[in-house]
Amino acid sequence: MNTKLLFPENFIWGAATASYQIEGAWNEDGKGESIWDRFSHTPGKILNNDTGDVADDHYHRYREDVALMIKLGLKAYRFSISWPRILPMGIGRVNQPGIDFYSRLVDELLEAGIQPFTTLYHWDLPQVLFEAGGWPVRSTAEAFVEYTDVITRALGDRVKHWMTHNEPSVVANLGYLHGEHAPGIKGNIVSALKSAHHLLLSHGWAVPLIQQNSPGSEVGIVINANHTPSASASVPDRQTRLEQDAIWVRLYLEALAGRQYPAELTHFISKQGLLPEGTKYIQPGDMEDIATPIDFIGLNFYRRTVIRNTEVPEDQNLPQTLFPAPKNDENYTEIGWEVYPEGLLSVLGRLHFEYQIPKIYVTENGCSYSDAPGDDGLVRDEHRTRYLREHLRMAHQAIQIGIPLAGYFVWSLFDNFEWAYGYSQRFGIIWVDYETQERIIKDSGHWYSQVIKSNAVD
Ligand code: IFM
Numbered sequence: 001m002n003t004k005l006l007f008p009e010n011f012i013w014g015a016a017t018a019s020y021q022i023e024g025a026w027n028e029d030g031k032g033e034s035i036w037d038r039f040s041h042t043p044g045k046i047l048n049n050d051t052g053d054v055a056d057d058h059y060h061r062y063r064e065d066v067a068l069m070i071k072l073g074l075k076a077y078r079f080s081i082s083w084p085r086i087l088p089m090g091i092g093r094v095n096q097p098g099i100d101f102y103s104r105l106v107d108e109l110l111e112a113g114i115q116p117f118t119t120l121y122h123w124d125l126p127q128v129l130f131e132a133g134g135w136p137v138r139s140t141a142e143a144f145v146e147y148t149d150v151i152t153r154a155l156g157d158r159v160k161h162w163m164t165h166n167e168p169s170v171v172a173n174l175g176y177l178h179g180e181h182a183p184g185i186k187g188n189i190v191s192a193l194k195s196a197h198h199l200l201l202s203h204g205w206a207v208p209l210i211q212q213n214s215p216g217s218e219v220g221i222v223i224n225a226n227h228t229p230s231a232s233a234s235v236p237d238r239q240t241r242l243e244q245d246a247i248w249v250r251l252y253l254e255a256l257a258g259r260q261y262p263a264e265l266t267h268f269i270s271k272q273g274l275l276p277e278g279t280k281y282i283q284p285g286d287m288e289d290i291a292t293p294i295d296f297i298g299l300n301f302y303r304r305t306v307i308r309n310t311e312v313p314e315d316q317n318l319p320q321t322l323f324p325a326p327k328n329d330e331n332y333t334e335i336g337w338e339v340y341p342e343g344l345l346s347v348l349g350r351l352h353f354e355y356q357i358p359k360i361y362v363t364e365n366g367c368s369y370s371d372a373p374g375d376d377g378l379v380r381d382e383h384r385t386r387y388l389r390e391h392l393r394m395a396h397q398a399i400q401i402g403i404p405l406a407g408y409f410v411w412s413l414f415d416n417f418e419w420a421y422g423y424s425q426r427f428g429i430i431w432v433d434y435e436t437q438e439r440i441i442k443d444s445g446h447w448y449s450q451v452i453k454s455n456a457v458d
Helices: 035-040 058-072 096-111 127-131 138-155 168-176 189-213 235-256 263-271 286-290 342-355 382-400 443-454
Strands: 012-016 076-080 115-121 161-166 218-224 296-300 360-364 405-411 430-432 439-441
Touching: 012 115, 012 360, 012 443, 035 127, 058 096, 058 439, 058 443, 076 161, 076 405, 096 115, 096 138, 115 138, 138 189, 161 168, 161 189, 161 296, 168 189, 168 218, 168 235, 189 218, 189 235, 189 263, 189 286, 218 235, 218 360, 235 263, 235 286, 235 342, 296 342, 342 360, 342 382, 382 405, 382 443, 439 443
Parallel strands: 012 076, 012 405, 076 115, 115 161, 161 218, 218 296, 296 360, 360 405
Antiparallel strands: 430 439
16 A cells, blocks of 8 residues: 655646637737647648637636636746737737736636746747747847746746746757747757757846846746656667756756756757857857746656767667666657656656756646546546646655655646647647537546545545
8 A cells, every 4th residue: 555645735737828829819909810720720730730719718717727627726827928928029018918818817716716827938938939030139138028027027026936938948949950849840950959059048147137027926937858868878879868858858947057058069060060169159158147037947757868979879788778668658658758657756767966956846747648528427547647646745855865756747737739749649638629618627636636635635
């Protein structure tokens, strides 16, 4: 029999969403077009040509949705603000109805005793700013500061937990290098690195402004880091792992910690013949600005990815395979990601021991399974419950060894628009019927509710 693992008394239990993935109302009440509106309206970019035009219709149903959060007993709700709802042209004219929507949502949450955790940028850049150059240009970072000022003045009296960016590496790499995400640029490493730099710079510039407009609040940024061992001890595999880690994770953590960007990046740039354009976009004082002290880091953790140098013929790899990753259904979620709860502990340890982060929240953790309601109306998603339980047991262990983990947010509160996968992947603890907008709390949601109530995991 498992014993219950008790969490600290003030541990924050939450669930997370993002504006474009749930709100819908893509062109209502004065909202401007975002890069995700444009991208999803372009045939062939999203699986089944799905769009976020309606999504979970949360914009109209937020009251009903807060009622569900109350039912679950959530202590906190992490959501993001749609920049083009606030500033349809990215800068300049403010759209008051957009502000009013978030203001009503925040009031509704506070009345329910649920703490709002607000992300400023979860990927829906105003389209006009992309047309002016997007994240590879410095003026987008300046525009972000203007947007931050407007929204934190409006909500700063009530929102006390702010996150500047969600997963900047995904924005830079999938948006401006691989082109799988909006704005869909299949660029080169320099456009991705410029984007990363301007995302980080905009973060650093925004921090003091948020502190000024929202006195007493906590400010942080959300980084995605998975467990990424190399497939073998061979030099090519280990080198590939170092490079991938540099471009996806270390770039961000090192800069935020006040250090330089990893050396592997210069190597990367020269390998692709992109010097001398190189790193000229980094101006004096930028690295200091990026390292403005923050209160916490949010960690989004999902899986293990074993890194292998694919350019090396198999038989030239050293024989010793450290981490064989056999593919079987039990170990993989429906999106194809390997379940590896121990990895959460290892990444939390990395944040704590290598970077001395003062406070950490797991701002996303979850899995995609498509279980639908049975004849009795119940959604028996036991794989999800198992996934969450095992990760929470690791989170508990992290706290036991002194890692300052202060809260945990399930991704996601609802099934929603999963970016390039459209509606084909369901991450929610609440099932959504996209035709009728009916919501049903899944078994995993009922289980999570018990975890919150008992402040313990079994
Ligand atoms: O849905 C996304 C979310 O927007 C950012 N983190 C990962 C989730 C699952 O892919």
